[in-house]
Structure formats: C-alpha cells, structure tokens
Amino acid sequence: xxxxxxxxxxxxxxxxxxxxxxxxxxxxxxxxxxxxxxxxxxxxxxxxxxxxxxxxxxxxxxxxxxxxxxxxxxxxxxxxxxxxxxxxxxxxxxxxxxxxxxxxxxxxxxxxxxxxxxxxxxxxxxxxxxxxxxxxxxxxxxxxxxxxxxxxxxxxxxxxxxxxxxxxxxxxxxxxxxxxxxxxxxxxxxxxxxxxxxxxxxxxxxxxxxxxxxxxxxxxxxxxxxxxxxxxxxxxxxxxxxxxxxxxxxxxxxxxxxxxxxxxxxxxxxxxxxxxxxxxxxxxxxxxxxxxxxxxxxxxxxxxxxxxxxxxxxxxxxxxxxxxxxxxxxxxxxxxxxxxxxxxxxxxxxxxxxxxxxxxxxxxxxxxxxxxxxxxxxxxxxxxxxxxxxxxxxxxxxxxxxxxxxxxxxxxxxxxxxxxxxxxxxxxxxxxxxxxxxxxxxxxxxxxxxxxxxxxxxxxxxxxxxxxxxxxxxxxxxxxxxxxxxxxxxxxxxxxxxxxxxxxxxxxxxxxxxxxxxxxxxxxxxxxxxxxxxxxxxxxxxxxxxxxxxxxxxxxxxxxxxxxxxxxxxxxxxxxxxxxxxxxxxxxxxxxxxxxxxxxxxxx
Numbered sequence: 001x002x003x004x005x006x007x008x009x010x011x012x013x014x015x016x017x018x019x020x021x022x023x024x025x026x027x028x029x030x031x032x033x034x035x036x037x038x039x040x041x042x043x044x045x046x047x048x049x050x051x052x053x054x055x056x057x058x059x060x061x062x063x064x065x066x067x068x069x070x071x072x073x074x075x076x077x078x079x080x081x082x083x084x085x086x087x088x089x090x091x092x093x094x095x096x097x098x099x100x101x102x103x104x105x106x107x108x109x110x111x112x113x114x115x116x117x118x119x120x121x122x123x124x125x126x127x128x129x130x131x132x133x134x135x136x137x138x139x140x141x142x143x144x145x146x147x148x149x150x151x152x153x154x155x156x157x158x159x160x161x162x163x164x165x166x167x168x169x170x171x172x173x174x175x176x177x178x179x180x181x182x183x184x185x186x187x188x189x190x191x192x193x194x195x196x197x198x199x200x201x202x203x204x205x206x207x208x209x210x211x212x213x214x215x216x217x218x219x220x221x222x223x224x225x226x227x228x229x230x231x232x233x234x235x236x237x238x239x240x241x242x243x244x245x246x247x248x249x250x251x252x253x254x255x256x257x258x259x260x261x262x263x264x265x266x267x268x269x270x271x272x273x274x275x276x277x278x279x280x281x282x283x284x285x286x287x288x289x290x291x292x293x294x295x296x297x298x299x300x301x302x303x304x305x306x307x308x309x310x311x312x313x314x315x316x317x318x319x320x321x322x323x324x325x326x327x328x329x330x331x332x333x334x335x336x337x338x339x340x341x342x343x344x345x346x347x348x349x350x351x352x353x354x355x356x357x358x359x360x361x362x363x364x365x366x367x368x369x370x371x372x373x374x375x376x377x378x379x380x381x382x383x384x385x386x387x388x389x390x391x392x393x394x395x396x397x398x399x400x401x402x403x404x405x406x407x408x409x410x411x412x413x414x415x416x417x418x419x420x421x422x423x424x425x426x427x428x429x430x431x432x433x434x435x436x437x438x439x440x441x442x443x444x445x446x447x448x449x450x451x452x453x454x455x456x457x458x459x460x461x462x463x464x465x466x467x468x469x470x471x472x473x474x475x476x477x478x479x480x481x482x483x484x485x486x487x488x489x490x491x492x493x494x495x496x497x498x499x500x501x502x503x504x505x506x507x508x509x510x511x512x513x514x515x516x517x518x519x520x521x522x523x524x525x526x527x528x529x530x531x532x533x534x535x536x537x538x539x540x541x542x543x544x545x546x547x548x549x550x551x552x553x554x555x556x557x558x559x560x561x562x563x564x565x566x567x568x569x570x571x572x573x574x575x576x577x578x579x580x581x582x583x584x585x586x587x588x589x590x591x592x593x594x595x596x597x598x599x600x601x602x603x604x
Contacts, residue, residue, distance in 0.1 A: 011112055012098040019094055019119040023087040023128060027080055029354075031361045034392040036131040040077065043069040055218040059226045062215070063172035064133035079131070079365065079399075086135030090128035093139040094118060097320060100146050101327060104285035113327030113342050118320065120349040122356035123260050127316045133173050134316055140170050141180055141317040145292055148184055149285065155196055157203075164204045168211025175219065176314045179300045186299070187291045191284075246308045249301045257297055257312050261319050263352045268345065269322065272329030279332045286328060292321025359458045362427075364396040370452050371423060371463050372402035379423060379465075380408045382416040384438055386425035386461070393427075416442055422466045430455050430462055442466050447552050469501040469552060475594060477576040478585025480508050481544060483594065484552070486572070491599045493561070500555035500574070502533060504547045511543040513579040516557045517593075519571045526570065529559040567603030572596040 042058070042065060043050055050069050051062050068085060075081040094115050101111025118124045127134035144166035151159040170177040188201060212219075247253050262269040273293075280286035296318045304310035326345070333341050371381075381401075387393030398406065405423070416422045422442060429435045446466035453462045470485025477483060484501035491497075498516065511532065518527040533542040536554040547553060575593040577584040584592035 012095075012108065012115065015112060015115045015119065016091055016094050016098075019115065020087070020091055022119055023090065023125070024084075026125060027083045027087075027129060028366075029357060030083070030126060030129050031363045031365055032079060032131070032392075032396060033361055036082075037392050037395050039065070039068060039082070039131050040072075040395075043072055055221065057225075059175075059222050060133070061172045061175065061219065063169065064136045064174075067136065068131070082131040083129045086127075086129050086131060089135035089139045090124075093135075093142045093320070096139070096142045096146055097323070100142070100149075101324060103146075104149065104289070104324075105280075105283075105328060105331070107331065109331050109338065110324070110327050113330050113338075114320070114323040116342060116346055117323040117326055117349070120263070120346050120353055121261075121319055121323065122263050122353045123312075123316060123319045124323075125353065126357060127313060130313075134313065136173055137170075137177065138317055138320065140166060140173060141177070142320055144170060144180065144184075145288070145321075149288055151200070151204075152188075152191070152193075152197070152284075155194075155200065157200065160200045160204050161207065164207035165211070167204070167208035171208070171212045172215060174314075175223075176300075176309045179303060179309065179315065180296055180317070182303070183291050183295045183299045186295070187288060246304070246311050246314075249304045249310065253301065253310070257315070260312055260356065261322055263349045263356045265348060265352065268348065269326055272326045272345070273322075274329070275332055276325055276329035280328055286325075289321050289324045289328070293318050293325050294321075296321070362459045362461045364393065364461070365400050367453050367461060367463060368397060368400035372400070372405065374450065374452070374465070375402060375405050375423065376421055377404075378408075378419075379405060379421040380410045380416065380419045381405055381423040381425060382410050382413075382442075384424060384426045384435060385429040386463075387427050388425075413438060413441055416466075417445060420446075420468045420470070422446060424462075424464045424466055426462055428460045430460055439464075444550075445552075447554060469503075471501075474503065476588060477594075478512075480504065480585065481512065481576055483574065486574075486596050488572075488597055488599070491601065493567070493601060493603050495561055496527075496557075496559040496572070496599060498557045498559075498572070499536060500533075500557060502547070502553040502555060503551070504544075504549055506549055508544045508547055510578070511545050512576050512585065514555065515575045515577065516559055517573045517575065518559055518561070518599075519573055521569065521571075523571075526565060527559050527561050529557050561601060565601065565603065567601050570599050570601055572599060 042053055047066065047069055050065055054060055054062050054065060068082070071081075071085045075084070097114050097118065098108075098111035101114050102108050104110070124138075128138065129135075144163065147159065147163040147166050151163045167181060170180070188197075191197075193201065258266045276286065277290075297315045300310050300315050330338060330342050330345065388397070410416050410419065410422070416424070424439060424442060426435055426439075430439075443466055446468045448464055449467045450465040451462060452464075454460070455462055470487060471483075474482035474484050482503045482505065484503055486501070487499040489497040489499060496516075496518065500514070500516065513530050514533065515528055515530040517525055520526050531541065532544065533547075533553050533555040534540070534557065535542050536556045539556070542553060573593045573595055575584050577592075586592055587594060
C-alpha cells in the first residue's frame with residue numbers, strides 16, 4: 001500500500017502554532033518603550049479624537065492606530081493584550097510567508113524553512129510584539145510582495161487591483177514604506193516590462209494615489225510640522241524626514257543592520273544566501289526575494305543621504321525576505337541533510353537570540369510587580385529621582401505598582417525616616433555621590449533588607465527596601481545589650497525563622513550567648529537556637545564584644561522544631577546569658593527572659 005502523503009500545509013500550520021507559542025510566552029521578555037506608551041495616550045479617548053490628534057500633532061497615518069483603538073475597546077488596556085494584536089498581525093504574515101515560499105519556489109519546504117527561521121530571529125521577534133505599527137507593517141509588506149509578484153506573472157487587471165490596494169494601505173500605516181515601493185519600482189523597471197505591464201503599472205500608481213488621496217492633505221501638514229520642529233530643535237538632516245529619530249547612512253549603520261537581522265550570525269546567513277544564489281539566480285522569484293532582503297535596506301540607506309528616513313526598525317520587514325533567501329539556500333541541500341541543517345541553523349539562532357534582544361530597556365513592569373508582591377501593608381515608597389519626573393516612567397509606575405503603595409508615597413527624607421519600611425527608588429542618579437549620601441542618611445536608622453533591580457552598564461534602576469527596628473524603644477538586657485524587637489518571617493511545621501534587632505550604646509566587654517526559645521503552654525522549653533548574633537547579610541557570627549555603637553545588628557535565627565512536636569500554640573521567649581556559667585542577664589523588671597510573640601505550629 002502506498003504511504004499517505006502529509007499535506008504540505010499541515011507542517012506549516014504546526015510551525016505557525018509554535019511561533020504563536022513563542023510570541024505569547026515571549027511577551028514577558030520585552031518591555032514597553034516610550035513610543036509604545038504613547039499609543040495608550042493617543043487612544044485613550046474616542047476615535048475622532050485619535051485621528052484628529054494624529055493629523056494635528058503627530059507624524060503617523062491613522063490605520064494602525066485606529067485598529068489598536070478598536071482592539072483596546074474589545075480587550076482592554078493591558079500590555080499583554082496590546083502585544084497580542086501585534087502578534088496576530090505577525091502570525092498572519094507568517095501564513096503568507098508559507099504561501100510565498102511555496103508559490104515562488106515550487107515546494108512547501110521553502111515556506112516552512114522561512115517560518116522556522118523567522119520564529120527564532122530576534123529582529124522579527126521584537127517587532128512582531130511591538131505595540132507600534134510594525135506587526136501590521138510585516139503583514140502588509142508581505143501581502144504587497146505577494147500581490148506584486150502575482151501581478152507580474154498574471155498581468156491581469158484584477159491582480160493589479162489587489163497590488164494597488166496593498167500600496168494604498170501601506171501609506172495609511174507608515175510613510176517610510178515608500179522605500180519598499182521605490183524598491184519595487186526599480187525591480188519593475190529592470191524587469192524590462194511589456195507595454196501591457198507598463199499601462200497596468202500606471203493604473204496601479206493612480207489607484208494607490210486615489211486610495212491615499214483623502215489623507216494626503218493631513219500627511220502634507222504633518223511633514224511640514226515635523227520639518228518645522230526639526231529646524232527649531234536643530235536636528236534637521238536632509239531635505240525632509242525626522243533627523244532627531246533617524247540614523248545617518250554609514251558603514252557602522254550597515255554593519256549594525258546586518259548584525260541585528262541575523263542574530264549576529266552574519267557569516268552563516270551570507271553563506272546560505274550565496275548557496276541559494278548559485279542554484280536559483282536565474283529565477284525571477286529569487287531575484288525578487290533579493291530585492292526584498294537586500295534591495296530595500298540599500299535603497300533606504302541611499303535615500304537617507306537626501307531624506308532622513310532610516311532606522312533599522314523602519315526596514316524590519318526586510319528580515320522576511322532574508323528568511324526566504326536563507327530558506328532557499330537550505331532547500332538546496334541534499335534531501336537527507338535539509339532538515340538537520342535547518343535545525344542546526346535554528347538552534348544557533350535561538351542560542352544567540354537572547355543576546356540580540358534590546359538590553360537597554362529597563363524592565364519596569366517586572367520590577368514594580370516584584371515590589372508590589374514584596375511590599376507590606378504599611379510600607380511607603382520614596383522616589384529619589386527613579387524617573388518620577390519622566391512621563392513615561394511615571395505612567396509605567398502607575399500601571400504596575402500596587403495603587404495602595406503608590407498612595408503611600410513620601411516626598412522627603414524626613415517623611416521616609418518617620419516610617420518603618422521604606423522602598424527607596426532611584427535610577428542612574430544612584431551613581432552620584434549626592435544620591436548615595438541621601439540613601440546612607442536613611443540607612444543609618446533603616447538597614448537595607450532587600451534589593452530589586454540592578455545597576456550595570458546596560459541600565460540602572462534600583463528599588464531598595466530600608467527597614468527600621470520594630471520597637472522605637474529598646475529593652476535592655478543587663479544594662480548592656482539593647483533589644484529592638486523581632487520580626488517573624490516564617491513559622492512552618494519544621495522551623496521558625498525570625499530576625500532579632502540589636503544595638504549597643506557602648507562597647508560590650510564580654511561575649512554573651514543569645515537564646516531564642518520556643519515554650520509550650522506550661523512554659524517548658526521545646527526548641528531553641530542559641531549562640532552569638534548571626535549577621536543577616538554575611539551569615540557570619542558576630543560576638544557581642546565586636547558590636548559597635550550607633551550600628552543596628554540584625555540577627556537571623558532559625559529554630560528547628562522537633563519532628564514529634566504536636567501542632568498547636570507556642571510562645572517565643574528571648575534570653576541573654578553567659579555561656580561559660582549559664583548566668584542570665586536581667587531585664588529592668590528583674591526577670592531573666594523576655595516573652596515575644598505567640599506562634600501556631602501547624603502539624604498534620
């Protein structure tokens with residue numbers, strides 16, 4: 001019996017499903033940037049306000065923003081939901097990539113390989129999740145290239161119409177997509193078209209222009225506004241464009257684009273493109289993929305010499321053409337080696353993907369969600385800079401920080417010191433001596449307990465928990481050791497974890513032992529942890545004779561409970577004594593131990 005053949009679209013569907021999983025799971029790996037946050041500002045009101053604002057105060061056409069506005073009405077304001085819209089557009093683009101690979105090169109493997117390569121490409125991954133027009137750009141450009149090639153092959157009015165629709169739609173999404181249109185026009189001219197194609201091409205241009213015509217006056221006004229702002233700001237570069245947000249054409253710009261588009265594997269990608277060129281150069285579809293992958297960025301960088309239009313993300317759609325070229329190279333391998341070669345390239349790309357992600361974005365979402373989870377009900381937060389004066393950062397704080405904690409924001413060191421637990425927030429200012437001095441001023445009475453965030457060459461953002469002792473007034477053991485209270489961190493069936501707070505007013509001549517005891521209802525000792533202070537930070541013992549005045553010592557204790565201890569209520573007690581003879585230091589009331597908190601031990 002003949003073996004049933006698996007339909008070519010089934011592996012494609014499976015790969016798109018896996019790509020969807022990568023994108024959905026990957027939403028946690030990307031973080032909002034200021035331009036993404038602006039989208040929420042623009043779409044906060046009704047649709048009329050959005051379009052009016054774009055026309056009068058921004059430089060973008062309205063199609064993608066309108067789609068996001070509608071999406072926001074349906075699914076809400078969360079960052080995750082916003083990224084899902086971008087992922088939805090990008091996944092449809094991948095479905096078209098499969099069709100392009102299949103139709104252009106005559107076998108399903110070309111489309112399958114291209115989808116697999118895009119799924120592990122950092123350049124594609126980041127922009128496929130961006131809360132900006134890039135997901136829709138990926139889709140529309142892919143549709144435009146597909147309909148462009150269909151029109152050139154079929155040469156019918158119907159095919160020309162579909163192509164014209166994609167051109168008009170692209171101009172409603174991003175003006176700099178005219179670079180793709182220019183690359184397509186250059187390919188068309190070099191193709192030496194027939195008079196029939198030339199006539200249809202003129203009709204395509206007219207139809208695309210008519211589609212865009214209703215927005216043309218607003219686009220003209222936007223361009224003038226941008227140019228005026230660039231001139232006032234001293235950022236004008238070229239005849240038009242946005243010099244403040246674009247990069248000049250240079251060798252470093254070329255090398256950087258090659259690096260980001262290949263996950264840093266420029267040589268590997270170039271070798272595979274070369275293999276495909278050797279076998280497929282005579283095929284028109286392959287040359288069109290070359291225009292898509294290499295011609296578009298080349299045209300953009302050349303136009304950028306006159307008009308400021310280049311940033312890597314503005315030509316991100318070239319990565320789809322690049323994936324088709326690399327897939328074509330892999331498809332030329334012997335049958336037994338094709339899929340192993342694809343897997344090898346995909347593994348290498350996946351290995352280098354994390355390093356290719358933007359490293360300079362501060363993960364404000366993660367940091368403030370962590371603080372919200374760790375904060376206590378009476379904690380306060382103090383922004384010593386911390387970006388509070390930056391509208392984007394402030395919006396992120398309000399989005400992700402627990403609103404009750406934000407409501408307890410204090411605005412001065414004096415207010416902060418008056419509270420027990422303070423979250424001290426700072427950013428790059430942490431590197432300055434003045435900021436460190438303010439931090440140390442609070443830390444003298446509020447020792448550092450926890451650090452969320454980091455400060456390194458990529459970014460600097462710190463949320464540090466400073467905590468004062470539980471008791472404002474100490475209990476004095478033997479007129480020597482000042483006990484400042486206890487924090488119970490955990491009580492389980494196996495152990496009791498606590499922090500004991502100590503200070504001294506003057507040096508202590510002797511080394512005393514500290515006992516944290518667990519007593520049953522009759523006052524009988526059932527468990528204990530005795531010895532010197534165990535420093536919370538270093539985990540090392542600190543003898544009482546080593547204690548310095550004007551410093552707070554936090555003793556991290558763990559009392560292991562007997563395995564046969566019945567569940568129920570117990571009492572914690574504290575004693576300080578001389579280890580050599582067992583004599584206890586007395587409290588001011590004449591007793592030799594201090595009762596602390598009651599605890600409940602849960603045992604099955």
